[in-house]
Amino acid sequence: MNNYINPYPSVMAVAKRPDITFVKGKGSWIWDSTGKSYLDVVQGWAVNCLGHSSDILVETISRQAGKLIHAGPGFFNAPMVQLSDALTSHSCFDQVFFTNSGAEANEGAIKLARKWGSIHKQGAYEIISLEHGFHGRTLATMSASGKAEWENLYAPKPSGFIKVPRNDIEAIKSTINKNTVAIMLEPVQGESGVHPASPAYLQALRALADEHKLLLIFDEVQTGMGRTGTLFAYEQYGVQPDIMTLGKGLGGGMPLGAMAIKQEIACFEPGDQGGTFNGNALVTAVGQAVLHAIVAPGFLEHVGTMGALLSDGLTKLSAKHGLGEVRASGLLLAMDTGEISAVDVVEKMFEMGALINAPRAYTLRFMPALNIQQDEIEQILSLLEQAFACMVDNPTGKGDNV
Ligand SMILES: Cc1ncc(COP(=O)(O)O)c(C=O)c1O
Known part of the structure; x- marks a missing residue:
C-alpha cells in the first residue's frame, strides 16, 4: 500500500489510507481511479449491508x-x-x-x-x-x-x-x-x-x-x-x-x-x-x-448460509496453514493469523484486488455485504489461499491497522 503516502495534503491524515482513490462501487465490488477492481469484504466498515450502490x-x-x-x-x-x-x-x-x-x-x-x-x-x-x-x-x-x-x-x-x-x-x-x-x-x-x-x-x-x-x-x-x-x-x-x-x-x-x-x-x-x-x-x-x-423473506437465511460457507472455508484454511481461531457470527467473522502479520495479509490481498481488514496485528476481520453471493465467497477464499501460500513460509513484521 505504498507505505501510506498521503497524496492529498488538504485531507487531514487521521487514517493510514492506501495511495489510491475510489470512484465507483457496485454490489461486492469497488473500483479505483485507475480502473482496478477490488472484491470488497470491508464494505465501508460493515456499513454497506446491501453492497455498493444497490x-x-x-x-x-x-x-x-x-x-x-x-x-x-x-x-x-x-x-x-x-x-x-x-x-x-x-x-x-x-x-x-x-x-x-x-x-x-x-x-x-x-x-x-x-x-x-x-x-x-x-x-x-x-x-x-x-x-x-x-x-x-x-x-x-x-x-x-x-x-x-x-x-x-x-x-x-x-x-x-x-x-x-x-x-x-x-x-x-x-x-x-x-x-x-x-x-x-x-x-x-x-x-x-x-x-x-x-x-x-x-x-x-x-x-x-x-x-x-x-x-x-x-x-x-x-x-x-x-x-x-x-x-x-x-x-x-x-x-x-x-x-x-x-x-x-x-x-x-x-x-x-x-x-x-x-x-x-x-x-x-x-x-x-x-x-x-x-x-x-x-x-x-x-x-x-x-x-x-x-426483513424480506429469505434475506436473513442467506446471511446465515453465506456466513457458514465463509466460516467453513476459513476454518479449513486455518487448519491447512496452521493459523489460529476462526470466530463467526453470521457475516461478521474473524480469523487469527498465528505467526503471520494480518496487516501483511491485508496488503497482499489489496495487491491481488480484495479489501479485508485487520482490526488487530494478528487478526483478520470479514464484514462483506449481507447479499454477497456464493461465487464471491469462493473468490475471497481462493485469494486468501494464494496470499497465505505466499506468506506462510515468510511471516513478516508486526502492525496494527486499527
Ligand atoms: C460496536 C460499535 N459501536 C459504535 C461504533 C461507532 O460508530 P460510528 O463510527 O458510526 O460513530 C462502532 C464503529 O465501529 C462500533 O463498531
Missing part, C-alpha cells in the same frame, strides 16, 4: 431527494415516523431517537442512563463496560470503550466508566456499587476481533441488572441490522436490553444511527437531547428501505 438505495435516495430532504429536528417528517414505527414493530423497543452515527447513538444512551439515574437511582451515574469494547470516538464513548491505547488520549475525558473483562460475571458483580446505573456492551465485540458474549453471560447480566435496578445497554451498532444472521443480535440470546443502539448497516451507507429504548425508561424531556440533522428525511427513508430489504 438499486434499492439509489432509487430511494433519488425519489426521497425529489420530495423532502430535511425538515429540521423541530418537526416530524414522514420517513422519520415510518422508520420509528418499523423499528419498534420489528424489535422489543417502543421509542427511537435517530442520530448521524453510532457514536452519537451511544452518547445518547449514556445521557439517557445518567438522566434515568438522576431520577430513579439517587443520582447514580457510573456505567460498567467491557475491556476491548468499542463504542465510538466522541469523548464519552471513548471513555466507555475499552481500548488501552486510548487511556490517556485527550485527557481529561468524561469519568464514570468502569471496565471489566468480557464474559466474566463475577467481575461485574464485584464492581456494582451504589453509583452504578448501567451495564453497556456489544453482544459480539466487533473491533476487538469478533468476540461473542456467551448466552449464559448475557442472561446473567440481565438478571443482575434486574436485581440491582440497572439499565442494560446493548451496542448493536455493528451487530444490528442482520449482520449476525438475525435482525438484531439480542434475539439470539433470549435477552432483551433496555436500550439498543444502532448505526452502520441501518443507513446502508448513509450516515444514520439510532437509539431504541423501552417505554418504561423514557425520561428525556424536550430540549434534553437533539441535533440539527437527527431524523433527516432522506437518511431515514433510506433506513426504511434497508430494513424492508433485510
Whole structure:
C-alpha cells in the first residue's frame, strides 16, 4: 500500500489510507481511479449491508431527494415516523431517537442512563463496560470503550466508566456499587476481533441488572441490522436490553444511527437531547428501505448460509496453514493469523484486488455485504489461499491497522 503516502495534503491524515482513490462501487465490488477492481469484504466498515450502490438505495435516495430532504429536528417528517414505527414493530423497543452515527447513538444512551439515574437511582451515574469494547470516538464513548491505547488520549475525558473483562460475571458483580446505573456492551465485540458474549453471560447480566435496578445497554451498532444472521443480535440470546443502539448497516451507507429504548425508561424531556440533522428525511427513508430489504423473506437465511460457507472455508484454511481461531457470527467473522502479520495479509490481498481488514496485528476481520453471493465467497477464499501460500513460509513484521 505504498507505505501510506498521503497524496492529498488538504485531507487531514487521521487514517493510514492506501495511495489510491475510489470512484465507483457496485454490489461486492469497488473500483479505483485507475480502473482496478477490488472484491470488497470491508464494505465501508460493515456499513454497506446491501453492497455498493444497490438499486434499492439509489432509487430511494433519488425519489426521497425529489420530495423532502430535511425538515429540521423541530418537526416530524414522514420517513422519520415510518422508520420509528418499523423499528419498534420489528424489535422489543417502543421509542427511537435517530442520530448521524453510532457514536452519537451511544452518547445518547449514556445521557439517557445518567438522566434515568438522576431520577430513579439517587443520582447514580457510573456505567460498567467491557475491556476491548468499542463504542465510538466522541469523548464519552471513548471513555466507555475499552481500548488501552486510548487511556490517556485527550485527557481529561468524561469519568464514570468502569471496565471489566468480557464474559466474566463475577467481575461485574464485584464492581456494582451504589453509583452504578448501567451495564453497556456489544453482544459480539466487533473491533476487538469478533468476540461473542456467551448466552449464559448475557442472561446473567440481565438478571443482575434486574436485581440491582440497572439499565442494560446493548451496542448493536455493528451487530444490528442482520449482520449476525438475525435482525438484531439480542434475539439470539433470549435477552432483551433496555436500550439498543444502532448505526452502520441501518443507513446502508448513509450516515444514520439510532437509539431504541423501552417505554418504561423514557425520561428525556424536550430540549434534553437533539441535533440539527437527527431524523433527516432522506437518511431515514433510506433506513426504511434497508430494513424492508433485510426483513424480506429469505434475506436473513442467506446471511446465515453465506456466513457458514465463509466460516467453513476459513476454518479449513486455518487448519491447512496452521493459523489460529476462526470466530463467526453470521457475516461478521474473524480469523487469527498465528505467526503471520494480518496487516501483511491485508496488503497482499489489496495487491491481488480484495479489501479485508485487520482490526488487530494478528487478526483478520470479514464484514462483506449481507447479499454477497456464493461465487464471491469462493473468490475471497481462493485469494486468501494464494496470499497465505505466499506468506506462510515468510511471516513478516508486526502492525496494527486499527
Ligand atoms: C460496536 C460499535 N459501536 C459504535 C461504533 C461507532 O460508530 P460510528 O463510527 O458510526 O460513530 C462502532 C464503529 O465501529 C462500533 O463498531
